[in-house]
Amino acid sequence: MDVTWFGEEDKCGQASFYKTNLTLNTVSTDPFRSAYRVRVGGDKSGNIVIMPLDKDQVERDYTGGKGIYVLAVKKSYSRISSTELMSQIAASLGIDTFGEKPLQFRTHFDKREGMLVIETRKEYL
8 A cells, every 4th residue: 555644844834914913823823923023025937925034134224124024923923913014015016905704824934045935916815
């Protein structure tokens, strides 16, 4: 019998976009457990990216805090709460605003770049 066992590598990272916040599931949260703050932006492919920052990086920042947010890390999820950020993300995705039901996307952590990539090309659920 040929059996494929399921394990940790099968768990998918997921990001949910709401009108007032961006929520990451446990898999997506793991790289941020020791982050002081995060920087949020978009890449050339239209994906949303989140970079963990330590306290020294934030203190040396020369942008005046532009694009830097608090990531509230809980046991099973994390959340960035910012209506302004979500409006900017909606605009970058070409939509007016997020509805009551969240838009959900897969994520992966790019170790080389040190960033979480939210794959916004195709809605996950």
